[in-house]
Amino acid sequence: MNFRGLKQVTVLLSLVLYTVCLHAQSTILQTKYATVTIDNKGFISSVRNRKNGQEYCPRGLSSALMSLYAGKQYILPVQAAYSQQKKELSLKYANGAEARIRIDQQAEYLKFKLLSLTPRNNIDNIVWGPYKTTINALIGDVIGVVRNREFAFGLLGLDDNTTSGAPSEGDMSFMYYFIHSPDPAKYPLPAHLKEGQTFSIGGDGVNDVAFYSQPEEYFRMNYGNGAKLEPAYGASICMHSRDRRKEQMIRFPDYPDGIEGKANSARYQLVTPADADFIGSSIALYACPDSLGLHTIEKIVLAEGLPHPTIDGKWIKDPAGFRPDIAWWGPHDSLATYANQLNIKGVQDEGWGEYYPNPSNRWKTKPISFTGSAPMSIPAFGALMQQNGIRYGLHTLCEFLQPDDNSDVAPVPNDHLAIMQRTVITKDLLPEDTIITVADTAYFHEFGGWEGNHTNVLKIGKELIEYEGITHTSPYTFLKVKRGFHHTVRGTYKTGTTIVKLQPNCYRGFAPDMQLQDVYADYYGKWLTEGKMDYIDFDGLESCMYQGHGQYSFKRFFRGLFDSYYRNGGKYLRVMGSAVQEGSWHYMSVCNVGGGDHMFSPVLNKWGIEGKDMRYVFESSYFPATFGIQNYQSDWSLYDAENLEAKSIGWNATYMLGLSQQAVEASAEKAAIFKAFHTWEEARAANKFSTTIKEKLKDLNYKFHLEKTGTNAFLLYTVKENRFPELACTSAPAAVTLQNEFGDQPLEFSIKVTGPKDATVNGIKIIWAGNTELLIDKKIKAGQFIICKNGKLYVADNGRRPLEQVAVNKALRIAHGQRSFSVAALHPAQDEKIRLELVVPVTGRAEKI
Secondary structure (H helix, E strand, O other): OOHHHHHHHHHHHHHHHHHHHHHHEEEEEEEOEEEEEOOOEEEEEEEEOOEEEOOOOOOOOOOOEEEEEEEOOOOEEEEEEOOOOOOOOOEEEOOOOOOEEEEEOOOOEEEEEEEEEEEEOOOEEEEEEEEOOOOOOOEEOOOOOEEEEEEEEEEEEOOEEEEEEEOOHHHOOOOOEOOOOOOOOOOOOOOOOOOEEEOOOOOOOOOOOOHHOOOOOOOEEEOOOEEEOOOEEEEEEEEEEEOOOOOOOEOOOOOOOOOOOOOOOOOOEEEOOOOOOOOEEEEEEEEEEEEHHHHHHHHHHOOOOOOOOOOOEOOOOHHHHOOOOOEEEEOOOOHHHHHHHHHHOEEEEEEEEEOOOOOOOOOOOOOOOOOOOOOEOHHHHHHHHHHHHOOOEEEEEEOOEOOOOOOOOOOOOOOOEEEEEEEOOOOOOOOOOOEEEEOEEEEEEEEOOOOOOOEEEEEEEOOEEEEEOOOOOOOOEEEOEEEHHHHHHOOOOOOOOEEEOEEEEOOOOOOOOHHHHHHHHHHHHHHHHHOOOOEEOOOOHHHHHHHHHHHHHHHHHHHHHHHHHHHHHOOOOOOOOOOOOOOOOOOOOOOOOOHHHEEEEOOOOOEEEHHHHHHHHHHHOOOOOOOOEOOOOOOOHHHHHHHHHHHHHOOOOEEEEEEEEHHHHHOOOOHHHHHHHHHOOOOOOOOOOOOHHHHHHHHOEEEEEEEEEEEEEEEEEEEEEEEEEEEEOOOOEEEEEEEEOOOEOOOEEEEEEEEOOOEEEEEEEEEEEEOOOEEEEEEEEEOOOEEEEEEEEEEOOOOOOOOEEEEEOOOEOOOEEEEEEEEEEEEOOOOOOOEEEEEEEEOOOOOOO
16 A cells, blocks of 8 residues: 555645635634624624623625725625634635735734735725624714714724725715614604705704704714714624725715815815825724723724824823813014913913915014014014913814915915816917917816815916816817916917816915925924914814815824924824814814804803704714803803803813903903812813713703812702793793702893893892892893892993992892793883893802812
8 A cells, every 4th residue: 555645645635625624614712802703605603792791793794805996886795714823804706806904913902014015906905894883872974983872983094095984975964863772762853854864954954053954852963984884784894995096086975965165165176186095094993881981992003003192191082181261362562471271281372363374484474462562573572372381272274275365275276186177279379369279178167176166277387377268068168267367377278288276265275285395294393382382273174184084184284294294303292173074083182163052052051053963973983072162151040150160070071262352351250150160170180070970060950169178178059940031021020940859049131131131120129039139220221230249239241240230138049949030020021022031040068179
């Protein structure tokens, strides 16, 4: 018997059986919190909670670990093989391509990295997912995470070219409403709505406030594409990486409901190449208890070298570091004094105005103004703020390059302004010529850019040309041409010279392409450090979208900005902006968009529609909710002002306190309010508010008062307001019932006269508890108050400053339970439109925190 031949057959059979088993078996990966199974075709078939065995993959469904994408078609894997020794997974695809993916199993997450794809077969993108899951209580569409009260399932891109969502035109998602109840028992859907149904945002696409038009809690605003509600099974999360070295034509933007003809209608745009490829694309996949979600993300960020800005030693995403800022208007005399009295260290200067970048005039000619002293330059004032421990900065328009205020536009335009279309001229062009013929229409007939304005500007050589349309038949000729636009010089150009249409911004200016954007990132880093500024607001942050590279453009801009800032000596840069994107999430400290009652009313203790929408968007993606800009009102009571602090702490929200010397100095309660703010901020910094206390502070039925009683010792009081905003002012008493759920205490109340300007009430009669009559026989103007506080009754101006005291014969008290309160005009009212707003606060017992 030939034993040698038998041995060879046995070895060969063993190899065949091993190969068959290798192909048949699944790959099981583990972290501290979850087990992830990849089947032999390269699909995630299970994501299981290691603690309780809960399965989060939908029954009967699986998700390709990595798909290929070409010509708007997905190519799915058909075979997978894992080498434990190499820690590599091989994925084979139906088009003959094979991908090698490195897998690292870390304690908190799984890391996947594409090492190679051969042959490439004209693949445009690789797609991580979409990964299907049953989790959908919170849809973190900005960063790509889905959450419920138990578990979180999410992705983080580990390189700048791995960005949120599936491939799309412009690699972006846009705002729209979708139906999803955060709590079906508390907020059940009405019969005419169904889960996942989509609606356009409100308004015309121009008015920011009108975007937010649906007050019901089950109307959710979509803001990103990293996660998506999937009503059939739960939700999905996804990231992708593009070969950006290819030029592409896109139609941008994309909305669920067409709004063609309105602002932000879709336009065609030629996207020029960038030096970024999908080879090397890497993601971190995490599945963990939701309570550890943010902690897990920070572990990934630190381990993988992602941006990790800190403030006072805390990661900017850590709620322990959340703080309000100041939005300042008017002269700057009291800015530093107010900021230190309030214990608020970040200042956005609205009093200087909006800043547009201009390389040839970086500091402008407008100084920092004062009423009592000479003006200062921005760098000098920034240095003064740093000496006062204040993080100071300006409200900028990011990369908005305006013709009348930017040397890269006029009089000599930069060759790296972002474009929308490109073609060549077909006839020589002399300086006096106004007839320009080109090789093709190339979508030049579309007006403006995708933001819908009518800025139609061509660039040829160093000349800008305005036009209004193009003929539809050959010879293709631009209409209503204006040569030498924006004071550029008319030139002479030969047949075949390239001519482009510039990408306009929404203010009829322009934007940089990716190369020039790098220059502006460096510009801002130097500008901030030279100006001694540690804060910046990027309004117009959509200028990072104009290049057509989506989140990659945001990441590239912010990485360049922070590298420049640190390289030039900066320490901590507090970034505000007009929106949060996956590409800016790591870098932004706050996003205090909107403001006033549209966001949150500290007086009425009520979320506005915009505030509700942004709260869901931000909180779902582990970003602080916001109240926007809340302007200090001279007629605020102490409890109104304290409610901003209480609710922001309870909701882990941020905001900007809008201040001006005029409003503050008109406020009678300024001293008490400033002291209270300082106390709340001191307690916040000392981490005195437990989860239980925060839940209490969130309650919109109550306001709160905080007192400091000693070193690191505080007392918290619960305040319940009886508020009656529209009482008639007639000789017939308007009677209301007050409820005091607390103990016996001195009576406090305020009555505000509201109505037409210059309207006057000729006296007020108050009947308290059925037997005490108070007569205020004084003229009281619209906006003024009658106030009872600290045992005194007086008429006050519209800032609550006492004007005239009214005698009271006995101490007024309110006992536990219900009491009656009546108010009437002492003399016939002169204007039937006059109303009285009655507020009676009652305060509970102190609680140590």
